[in-house]
Structure formats: C-alpha cells, structure tokens
Amino acid sequence: MAKKKLGKILIEMKFVTQSEVDDALSRQAEGGKKHRRLGEWLVEIRACDEEDVAKGIAAQCGLKYCQVSKFDIPPDVIGLISRDVAVDKKIVPLKKGKRDLIVATPNELDFFALEDMRFVIGMDVKPVIASDSEVIGAINKYYGEVMGIEAAMEAFDEDIDVRGNQTDEEEDDALEDDAPIVRLSNQIIAEAVRQGASDIHIEPMEKRVRLRYRIDGACIEQDPVPKKLQGALLSRFKIMAKLKPEERRIPQDGRIKMRLNKRDIDFRVSSLPSTHGESIVLRILDREKAMVPLEQLGMHKSNYDKFQATIKRPNGIVLVTGPTGSGKTTTLYAALNKLNRPDYKLITAENPVEYSMEGINQAEVNHEIGRTFSVILKAMLRQAPNVILVGEIRDEETATVAIQAALTGHLVFSTLHTNDAPSSITRLTDMNVKAFLVATAVVAILAQRLLRRLCKACKAPLDPRDVKPWELAAVGLKVEHLRGKKLFQAVGCEICAQGEGYKGRTGVHELMVMSPGLRELTFNSAHSSELRQCALNEGMSSLQEDGVRKVLDGQTTFEEVLKISHRQDLSLG
Numbered sequence: 229m230a231k232k233k234l235g236k237i238l239i240e241m242k243f244v245t246q247s248e249v250d251d252a253l254s255r256q257a258e259g260g261k262k263h264r265r266l267g268e269w270l271v272e273i274r275a276c277d278e279e280d281v282a283k284g285i286a287a288q289c290g291l292k293y294c295q296v297s298k299f300d301i302p303p304d305v306i307g308l309i310s311r312d313v314a315v316d317k318k319i320v321p322l323k324k325g326k327r328d329l330i331v332a333t334p335n336e337l338d339f340f341a342l343e344d345m346r347f348v349i350g351m352d353v354k355p356v357i358a359s360d361s362e363v364i365g366a367i368n369k370y371y372g373e374v375m376g377i378e379a380a381m382e383a384f385d386e387d388i389d390v391r392g393n394q395t396d397e398e399e400d401d402a403l404e405d406d407a408p409i410v411r412l413s414n415q416i417i418a419e420a421v422r423q424g425a426s427d428i429h430i431e432p433m434e435k436r437v438r439l440r441y442r443i444d445g446a447c448i449e450q451d452p453v454p455k456k457l458q459g460a461l462l463s464r465f466k467i468m469a470k471l472k473p474e475e476r477r478i479p480q481d482g483r484i485k486m487r488l489n490k491r492d493i494d495f496r497v498s499s500l501p502s503t504h505g506e507s508i509v510l511r512i513l514d515r516e517k518a519m520v521p522l523e524q525l526g527m528h529k530s531n532y533d534k535f536q537a538t539i540k541r542p543n544g545i546v547l548v549t550g551p552t553g554s555g556k557t558t559t560l561y562a563a564l565n566k567l568n569r570p571d572y573k574l575i576t577a578e579n580p581v582e583y584s585m586e587g588i589n590q591a592e593v594n595h596e597i598g599r600t601f602s603v604i605l606k607a608m609l610r611q612a613p614n615v616i617l618v619g620e621i622r623d624e625e626t627a628t629v630a631i632q633a634a635l636t637g638h639l640v641f642s643t644l645h646t647n648d649a650p651s652s653i654t655r656l657t658d659m660n661v662k663a664f665l666v667a668t669a670v671v672a673i674l675a676q677r678l679l680r681r682l683c684k685a686c687k688a689p690l691d692p693r694d695v696k697p698w699e700l701a702a703v704g705l706k707v708e709h710l711r712g713k714k715l716f717q718a719v720g721c722e723i724c725a726q727g728e729g730y731k732g733r734t735g736v737h738e739l740m741v742m743s744p745g746l747r748e749l750t751f752n753s754a755h756s757s758e759l760r761q762c763a764l765n766e767g768m769s770s771l772q773e774d775g776v777r778k779v780l781d782g783q784t785t786f787e788e789v790l791k792i793s794h795r796q797d798l799s800l801g
Contacts (some may be wrong), residue, residue, distance in 0.1 A: 231288055234266055238276065238284040248275035272410075274487050278359035282334060286357035289336040296320060296332050296362040301370060305329075308349050311371045317341055319355075320366040328352040334360040361488075365422055369722070412457070413464045417495070417510070419450075421488055426512055426553070428495075430465070432458055432505030444680045444733050445553065458505055465508050469497035476506055483580070484510070491515075496580070515583045522562040525555075526734035528774055534741055535674060539563050539641075544671030545634045547621075549646045554677050555735055556643045557582055560617060563641060564588060567615055576617035577604040593619070601626045609633055618642040624659045631661060634669040648771065649673040649740035650759035653750050667742075667750035675738040677771060677792040679784045682716055683724035683731040687782070690717040699786040703776050703793075716782045734783060736792060738771045 235249035252269035267281035279295075286293035299322050308329055309321045317337065323330045329351045331337075337355050345353045416439065420428045425441035430453070432438075437453035453461060463473040469482030484495040494513040499506045527535065538546055546563070548556045561583065564574055568587050576585075579593035579601070589611070591604045601618055602625040608616055621627045621642045634640045646652045652673045656666045692710035700706060718729025740746070740763045749759055764770065769777075775789035 234284050234288055237287050243276045243280040282357050282359040292356045294356045294358055296358045296366045306370045314367050328354050330354050332356050332358040334363050409460045409464050428510040430508045434504055462506055513582050522566050527737055531737050531739045538672040543637050545640045545669050547652050547673045549644045549652050549675045560641050573613045574615045575608045575613045577601050578619040602629050605629045615639045627659050627661045631665050631669040649675040649738050651756040654756045663753045664751055667747045672741045677736045678733040679736050679788045680730035681732045681734050681783055683729050685723045686719040686721035687716040688719045690715040702790055713780045714782050736771050736775045740768050
C-alpha cells in the first residue's frame with residue numbers, strides 16, 4: 229500500500245492549506261536535480277514550521293513524534309552511537325531499553341541503515357521522528373559542534389559544481405538559487421539563534437571567509453567558510469535582505485524577516501566593501517529577548533525606584549546613553565511597555581523600527597525621502613501624544629524640537645552616544661542647544677553597559693584573598709572591604725557560552741536625576757566633571773560602583789567590571 233503524501237497529511241492536520249502545498253510543489257519542481265524536500269519548501273515559504281513538518285512525517289511513516297530537547301540523554305546512551313554514525317545518518321540516541329535503542333531522526337531510516345546499526349550495537353533500533361533543527365542541536369550538544377555549519381559546508385563537496393573561468397557576477401548568478409547555498413545560509417542563521425548570538429559577522433579574508441557570532445558581547449569564531457563559496461554566500465544574504473547583489477562598491481543596508489521555531493525574528497543587514505570582498509553583518513532582532521520587563525533589566529533597587537518615578541512624570545526628557553550594543557533600546561522599550569495603557573498615547577520615531585509593539589504608534593525614519601527624526605518629531609506633536617520616543621538625538625534640530633516637546637507637556641525618551649550620564653549634558657550644549665533649555669527640559673539621564681553574568685550551573689566560590697590585588701586597586705577596594713562577602717569565579721561547563729563560565733548578561737546603570745544643584749550647574753555651562761562630582765555627592769552610583777555591587781552579589785566578576793569602566797574613586801557608603 230502506497231504511503232499517503234506528506235502534503236495531504238499536513239493539510240488534514242490543518243498545518244497548511246492546499247494552495248500553500250501547491251506553491252511549495254511548484255517551487256520544488258523548479259529546483260531541478262537539486263530540489264529540496266516538500267517540507268523544506270513549506271518551511272521556507274512560512275506555511276508551517278519544522279515541528280509541524282516533523283509531525284506530518286511521523287504520521288506518514290507510522291512513527292511517534294518527539295521533542296529531543298526535552299530529553300536529558302545520559303553519556304552511556306550517547307556512547308552507543310558513534311559520532312560519525314550520528315552525523316552521517318543524522319540521528320541521536322534517546323533512550324535505551326532492555327533489548328532496543330530509541331533514536332530520533334528527522335526522516336524515516338531505511339531498512340539497511342537500521343540493520344547496520346543493529347549489527348554494530350547489538351540491539352534493535354526503534355526510530356522516532358523529530359524536527360531537523362532539534363536533531364542537529366542534540367548532536368551538537370552531545371557530540372560537539374559537528375553538525376550545522378560544518379555539515380552544511382560538507383554538502384558542497386558533492387552538491388556544488390565549482391565553475392571556472394567565470395566572473396564573480398556570473399558565479400553569483402549561477403549559484404544564487406542552489407539548494408546547498410540556501411541550506412548553508414539558513415544553517416548559519418539558525419545556529420546563531422540557537423547559540424543566543426546578537427550578531428553574525430561574515431568577513432572575507434585572503435584565503436578564507438571568517439564567520440563569527442557575537443555571544444554575550446564577545447565575538448566567538450566558528451568554522452570558516454571555504455573561500456570558493458564567498459561570492460555565492462554573500463549574494464544569498466544580500467538577496468535575502470533585498471540588497472543589490474551586483475553592487476559591491478558602496479555600503480548597503482537591508483532587512484531579513486524569518487520564522488524560526490515558531491518565533492518571528494528580524495535581522496538588520498549591513499554590507500561593507502573591504503579589501504578581500506564585502507563584509508556582511510546581520511544583527512539579530514529577537515522580539516522575545518528585547519521585550520524584557522523593567523524589573524528584569526538588572527537595576528539596583530535604588531536606581532529602579534528612581535527610574536520608575538521618573539518615567540511617570542508628565543513631561544521632560546529622559547535620556548538613555550551608552551555605546552552601540554549596551555542595551556539602550558531594550559531599556560527604552562521596557563519603559564514604554566510600563567507606560568503602555570489605553571488612556572495614554574505613545575508615538576515613536578525610530579531608525580529603523582526594530583520591534584513592533586502592540587498599542588504604540590511607530591514611525592520609521594527614511595532619509596531618502598526626507599523623513600528625518602526632526603520631521604517626524606514635528607509631525608508627532610500634531611498627533612497629541614502623551615509620550616514620545618525619539619530613537620536618537622544626533623543633531624541640533626532634533627535636540628531642539630525634542631526639548632520644545634518636553635517643555636510643552638510631553639514626556640520624551642531618547643538616546644545619546646556618550647560615555648556616562650553627566651557628559652550627556654555637555655553633549656547637548658555642544659550641539660548648540662541653549663544651556664537654559666537643557667537645564668529646564670532634562671529630568672534624568674541613565675547611562676548603561678552590559679556585563680556578562682556568571683553561569684549559575686558552574687560558578688564556584690572565590691576566596692576574597694585570591695582576588696588579584698591590581699583588580700581591587702582598579703576599582704578602589706581593599707581586601708578588608710570583601711570580608712563577609714560571597715564572591716564567585718568563572719569555571720566553564722557545557723551549558724555556558726563556549727565553556728567560559730558566563731551565560732547571559734545584566735545591565736550596569738548610572739542614573740543621574742536632575743536636582744536644583746545640577747540644573748544650576750547646567751545653566752552655567754559647567755564642565756562635565758563638575759556635574760559628575762555634584763551628582764555623586766547627591767547619591768548617584770557610578771557605573772563602576774553598580775558593577776562592583778553586582779560582583780559582591782555574586783552575579784559577575786571584577787574582570788568583567790573592568791571591561792566597561794575606568795578607574796575612579798569609589799565610596800562604599
């Protein structure tokens with residue numbers, strides 16, 4: 229009896245529609261000898277996800293479906309299947325019985341494969357179906373990083389015909405639709421998301437293409453991409469981002485939208501011509517990670533209470549400062565979500581709109597048609613908003629309009645690129661904004677950085693006497709300050725990123741709330757050092773102080789604190 233077709237099964241399971249199956253079949257037919265499976269095409273066109281396809285394949289084969297990620301597989305079970313067999317057959321052992329071994333696979337195993345494994349391990353093999361990414365993730369977890377990017381690149385040895393005597397443009401056109409290139413690009417993205425990366429860096433070198441993921445703020449090098457695939461891979465990413473693949477002389481910016489594991493994830497794509505080819509960076513915009521409640525940003529209670537009180541003010545400007553990648557957008561979105569209620573009107577001007585937020589009017593900057601921050605901001609004021617978010621203040625016109633908005637009854641949020649909170653005041657006056665306007669409009673400035681957190685699974689106690697003297701001196705502490713404190717050190721395990729002993733990040737904050745003394749100094753165009761001293765005297769905790777507090781709370785290490793702050797006087801109070 230012939231098997232029921234997968235498309236029909238998925239329709240009956242109400243995962244897809246007939247038109248979506250027809251579309252996928254049409255694309256599959258156009259693929260020629262290098263076509264992909266129907267399930268892959270259905271995922272590609274976002275008709276369903278990998279999990280739905282796996283459930284359909286399980287029903288088609290008469291096998292059970294399982295989620296591999298829910299299994300904690302013991303070493304003795306993993307040891308029954310060799311690394312080479314796991315990679316070659318794309319299987320992972322799950323559970324051992326008295327006479328059989330249950331293995332997970334994304335596709336039905338043929339009779340010969342089952343017999344080969346039965347002969348090798350001396351047990352019957354019972355397959356269950358799991359999604360492709362779950363099986364690959366389990367193989368990476370239990371056997372090491374042997375699947376994913378590396379495996380996808382190995383496919384080129386068989387699937388790609390390397391063409392000679394062609395220009396780069398001809399090679400790109402010839403390869404751009406090849407399934408292996410598509411699989412490789414998708415796998416690079418999927419692996420980055422799985423590892424929790426914030427950026428993907430594809431950097432052409434003289435003899436190779438370096439691939440790095442930025443995880444918890446650090447760039448981690450992955451398996452390099454062969455140089456012969458450079459043109460095809462870069463063109464693939466540019467096409468996905470709707471950039472011009474033939475344009476390699478000037479920088480370009482674009483965007484990719486994908487659905488991975490039932491999550492909509494956006495990527496901001498930037499291409500930059502370099503010596504050995506275009507360097508491409510994909511910034512991963514994961515809405516689930518960005519929508520962090522204000523309570524979970526890592527603010528110390530004193531800073532949290534002050535900031536919460538500040539954002540409830542009816543008017544004024546609240547600035548969040550810090551370098552790129554310091555979490556400014558996450559903090560601003562957390563503040564807006566706190567204020568997002570039916571009786572409030574919130575409008576944002578962003579470049580670009582990174583995350584769509586329910587209940588908030590979001591406008592995107594477009595310099596090509598003259599839709600700048602200042603133009604949008606002026607239009608916003610005619611919309612009668614309560615709260616305004618300006619993505620960034622970068623020129624005098626935007627700063628002036630934002631201040632006028634704050635002075636006419638609006639609460640304005642924005643960002644600046646400055647090193648600390650006090651220097652934001654002088655930055656605004658450097659933009660030719662009058663000092664008396666800055667003194668009147670600004671209500672608070674929050675400077676922030678991100679520190680790596682110690683992995684909870686493997687962090688180990690640290691004797692205060694073992695702390696390096698130069699680290700203590702760098703933050704203004706002495707050994708006696710550590711008495712009675714529980715310190716911890718990074719160790720490293722399979723759970724934390726790259727086994728370095730850190731997993732995830734937390735915010736470090738410096739909140740300067742404007743007081744009469746600070747306003748007077750601002751009005752008199754005082755130097756940022758005078759503003760800082762005044763703020764510290766009034767109880768502001770510096771970035772370094774907040775970082776040290778997190779060390780003494782066992783969240784991070786002195787080494788991490790010294791990455792984000794310079795030496796300065798520290799008062800323990």
